Amino acid sequence: MDESPGNGLVADLVSVSEAVGATSKRTEKVRLLAALLTRLAGDEIPIAVGALIGAARQGRIGVGWASLTNVRAGGDHAGGVATLVELDRVLTELSITTGSGSLGRRGSLLDDFAATLSTAELDFVRRLVIGEIRHGALAGVMTDAVAKAAGVPLPDVRRAAMLLGDLGVTAHIALHGGSAALSRIGLIVGRAIEPMLASSAPTVAEALVVTGRASVEWKLDGARIQVHRAGGDVRIFTRNLNEITTRLPRVVDAVSRFEASSFVLDGEAIGLADDGRPLAFQDTMRDFGADLQPAVELQAFFFDIIHLDGRDLLDAPLSERRRVLGDLVGGCVVPAVETDDPTEADRFAATSLATGHEGVVVKAIDSTYEAGRRGSSWVKVKPVHTLDLVVLAAEWGHGRRRGLLSNLHLGARDADDPTRFVMVGKTFKGLTDAVLAWQTARLQALAVRSDGYTVYVEPTMVVEIAIDGVQRSTRYPGGVALRFARVRGYRSDKSAADADTITHLQSLRPGN
DNA sequence: TCCTACAACTC
DNA sequence: TTCGCAT
DNA sequence: ATGCGAAGAGTTGTAGGA
Numbered sequence: 001m002d003e004s005p006g007n008g009l010v011a012d013l014v015s016v017s018e019a020v021g022a023t024s025k026r027t028e029k030v031r032l033l034a035a036l037l038t039r040l041a042g043d044e045i046p047i048a049v050g051a052l053i054g055a056a057r058q059g060r061i062g063v064g065w066a067s068l069t070n071v072r073a074g075g076d077h078a079g080g081v082a083t084l085v086e087l088d089r090v091l092t093e094l095s096i097t098t099g100s101g102s103l104g105r106r107g108s109l110l111d112d113f114a115a116t117l118s119t120a121e122l123d124f125v126r127r128l129v130i131g132e133i134r135h136g137a138l139a140g141v142m143t144d145a146v147a148k149a150a151g152v153p154l155p156d157v158r159r160a161a162m163l164l165g166d167l168g169v170t171a172h173i174a175l176h177g178g179s180a181a182l183s184r185i186g187l188i189v190g191r192a193i194e195p196m197l198a199s200s201a202p203t204v205a206e207a208l209v210v211t212g213r214a215s216v217e218w219k220l221d222g223a224r225i226q227v228h229r230a231g232g233d234v235r236i237f238t239r240n241l242n243e244i245t246t247r248l249p250r251v252v253d254a255v256s257r258f259e260a261s262s263f264v265l266d267g268e269a270i271g272l273a274d275d276g277r278p279l280a281f282q283d284t285m286r287d288f289g290a291d292l293q294p295a296v297e298l299q300a301f302f303f304d305i306i307h308l309d310g311r312d313l314l315d316a317p318l319s320e321r322r323r324v325l326g327d328l329v330g331g332c333v334v335p336a337v338e339t340d341d342p343t344e345a346d347r348f349a350a351t352s353l354a355t356g357h358e359g360v361v362v363k364a365i366d367s368t369y370e371a372g373r374r375g376s377s378w379v380k381v382k383p384v385h386t387l388d389l390v391v392l393a394a395e396w397g398h399g400r401r402r403g404l405l406s407n408l409h410l411g412a413r414d415a416d417d418p419t420r421f422v423m424v425g426k427t428f429k430g431l432t433d434a435v436l437a438w439q440t441a442r443l444q445a446l447a448v449r450s451d452g453y454t455v456y457v458e459p460t461m462v463v464e465i466a467i468d469g470v471q472r473s474t475r476y477p478g479g480v481a482l483r484f485a486r487v488r489g490y491r492s493d494k495s496a497a498d499a500d501t502i503t504h505l506q507s508l509r510p511g512n
Numbered sequence: 513t514c515c516t517a518c519a520a521c522t523c
Numbered sequence: 524t525t526c527g528c529a530t
Numbered sequence: 531a532t533g534c535g536a537a538g539a540g541t542t543g544t545a546g547g548a
Contacts, residue, residue, distance in 0.1 A: 200525085223522055238522075282540050285522055289541045374532085400528090401536065428537050429526050468523095468524085471539070481539060484523085486525055515548085522541075523524050524538080530531100 030144040037149035037175060142167060150174035152182060160185045162194050162372040187312050189230040189262045192237035194372030196266070196304075198361055198380045204349050205342040207362035207379035213340040215318055217303050218352040219359045219380055220334065221281045222270030223288045225300060227255050230262045247291065251300040258328050260309050265325070266369075267302035267334065271295075277356040280510050282471055303334040303361075306369050314369045318377075321369070338365060349381060356510075358382050358468075384466050385508070387412075387482075387500045388491060390421050391461040394443050395454045397428070397436075405440040405455060406431070410465060410485065412478065412502040421459050422478040422502040429486035430466070439490070460496050464488040470508045478502045480509055 143161060147154040152174055160182040161170040173181050187193060201207040208214060224239035225248070234252045236245045245252065248269060255265070271279035271287060278284070279297075287295030305325040306313050313321050319338070326333055337348045349360040359382035367377035389410040397406030407428040411421030431439070446457040466488050473481035480502070491498075 221523080240521080242521075281523065285541050287541095289521065289543090291542070376531090395537095397536075407537065426538060427525095429524095431536095432527065466525090473539080475539085483539060484524060485538070513548100515546105517545090517547100519544085520542090523539080526536090527534105528536105529534085 030148055034145040034148035037145060037171060142171075146171040146174055150178060152179045156182045158372075163187050164191075187264065187307050187314065189264055189307055190228050190233065190235055192226055192228070192235075192241040192243075193264075193306070194241070195224060195226055195239055196370050196372070196378060197374035198378035199374055199376055200380045200382070201362075202381070202384070204345045204360065204362060204381050207381050208340060208342055208345060210376050210379055211362050211364035211367075213338070213365045214345070214362045215322055215336050215338050215365055216345045216348050217334050217336040217361050217363065218355075218357050219361050219382065220268040220270050220301055221278060221358040222268045222284050222298070225251070225267055225269045227251065227265040227267065227300065227302075228263075229255055229258070229260075232256065244288075247288065247295055248298055248300070249294045250296060250298060254300060254332060255329075260328055262307065262309055263305060263328065264307040265300075265302045265329065266304035266306060267300050267332075269295075269298045269300050271297040272299065280471065300332060301334045302329050302332055303336070304369065305329075306371075314371065317366045317368065318363055319365050353383065382468055385469065386488065387465045387467065387505070388462050388494060388498060389424070389465050390459045390496045390499045391443065391457060391463055392421055392423055392459055393454050393456040394439070395426075401428075401436065403440075404436045405443050406436065408439075408463065408487070409454075410463070410482065411459060411499075412505050413496065413499040415501040415503055418497060421496070421499075422476070424470075424473075424476055424478055424480055424502070424505055425482035425485050427465065427482070427485040427487060429484075431487055435487070435490070462491040462494040462496060462499055464491050469510075470505055472509055478506060480505045 143157055144154060146167065147157040150157070150171075156179050157170060157174055160173065161167045163185050164170050170182070170185075173185070177184075199210075201210065204216070225244075226237045226239075226241075228235045228237070234245060234255055235243060236248055236251060237243055251269060269284070269288060271284045273279060284298065287298050302325060304318075305321050305328065308324055308328065313324065316324075322336065322338075335352075337344065339345050339348075345360070345362065352358070352360055359380065362379045362381060364377045367375075370377060389412060391408050392411040393409040394405035395407040395409075396402075397404045407426050409423055410425050410427060411423050414420035414422060442461070443455060443457050446460065447455050448458055449456050464487070465482070466486050467482045468484040470480050471483050473479055475481065
């Protein structure tokens with residue numbers, strides 16, 4: 001691909017991105033990127049950071065299943081066709097090689113394009129150029145490089161980037177002001193920071209082993225929200241820092257009455273039925289996703305507070321944050337109990353489930369608010385259901401799963417007709433490389449027909465599938481679909497006649 | 513104008 | 524969102 | 531321990547073709 005002679009920045013970006021793409025060693029990437037950062041002028045730093053995050057991983061990226069799947073099956077994760085078209089333009093302006101051909105025709109050359117850069121990278125660069133960039137996915141290598149270039153501790157850079165929501169600006173500050181300048185950065189009410197995330201454990205007892213004494217809290221099955229109020233100005237953000245203030249009038253109204261002048265709250269938006277039980281997730285999302293008419297129904301329940309009246313609470317222990325939270329939000333608090341006793345915690349979790357909620361989150365009682373991180377301080381526990389289902393077909397994988405049959409079509413047995421199976425979902429999760437290789441051979445041997453990307457097989461293989469639950473579906477003929485299905489393992493000891501029935505799955509639907 | 517495919521978002 | 528793999 | 535890549539279910543909103 002030819003590169004037009006650009007200015008110094010572009011030339012640097014191109015050469016460094018090529019060098020970075022040529023090595024698979026993370027430390028070497030970091031060294032190269034840091035070296036570039038140290039020789040850039042001030043206002044070049046933010047743009048370079050974003051552009052390089054895209055380029056940094058060039059050459060070791062998958063093919064990008066998303067483009068294909070998006071076009072054919074209506075999936076997502078791709079960033080979309082329009083995004084790719086725009087990015088092609090952006091990258092051309094930056095004289096960064098983007099692979100072969102143009103992207104003028106929808107769906108035509110997406111695979112070639114994605115083979116060169118991942119869609120997530122492209123989206124990151126697009127957002128950089130149109131001014132939406134935030135610290136986010138794929139910033140790991142770059143964060144390391146910024147710390148190295150500035151000669152400051154990595155945690156300082158992470159913290160600042162998290163609070164500013166912008167790694168480019170953070171790099172600028174780090175390179176010019178060092179640790180001292182970074183440490184002066186605080187949370188700004190009105191600007192979203194990355195929410196703290198939770199790991200997961202199979203049981204409450206195991207979660208408690210990780211956390212020690214904990215606040216055990218109901219896990220509500222809604223949408224994560226971060227609510228800022230500065231004086232009378234309320235802003236609400238999603239988990240991915242999208243602003244959705246106007247969609248949640250009831251929440252705006254509620255927090256407007258809290259008696260404080262400024263605060264930042266972390267919580268969940270969810271709809272409740274008249275009897276107080278939570279709406280099905282998809283019904284909460286119907287309101288949450290609707291931009292045109294506001295979701296009057298959805299209300300907020302808060303489980304954390306990270307700022308109050310000029311004081312950042314990020315470094316305060318959870319025990320104190322919960323106290324402050326309770327005083328501020330009153331009844332809008334997520335039910336919680338503080339304990340280190342597995343039996344008591346289990347009882348509390350059972351209450352959550354009995355009320356219709358998802359489970360619990362077990363949070364170390366002394367932990368600070370580690371924004372943007374998925375540490376061990378928060379551990380979620382949800383019940384797992386297991387089913388035996390029949391493999392009806394498998395789709396060829398993309399990227400690192402190219403050449404392997406990956407995504408399984410799962411069917412439940414029709415109790416009345418042993419020759420019929422009702423598809424209830426797909427899964428690609430839980431498969432090790434060894435199982436992937438084995439099933440590729442096995443399923444091809446069982447193939448009855450193939451259309452180039454899906455291989456349909458004799459319905460004889462039984463897989464044990466773990467799910468979080470089932471939901472009503474209009475897509476699948478049985479009216480039921482699996483939620484978060486993953487493979488536990490093949491059950492070669494079982495035949496299709498032993499598989500769970502569609503009737504059984506239907507009985508699992510909420511409301512039955 | 514209706515309908516479908518796609519995009520962007522939640523989990 | 525879950526999970527497996529690489530670092 | 532952390533980040534990445536594989537790809538699932540649902541929802542609303544919109545561009546564009548019939």
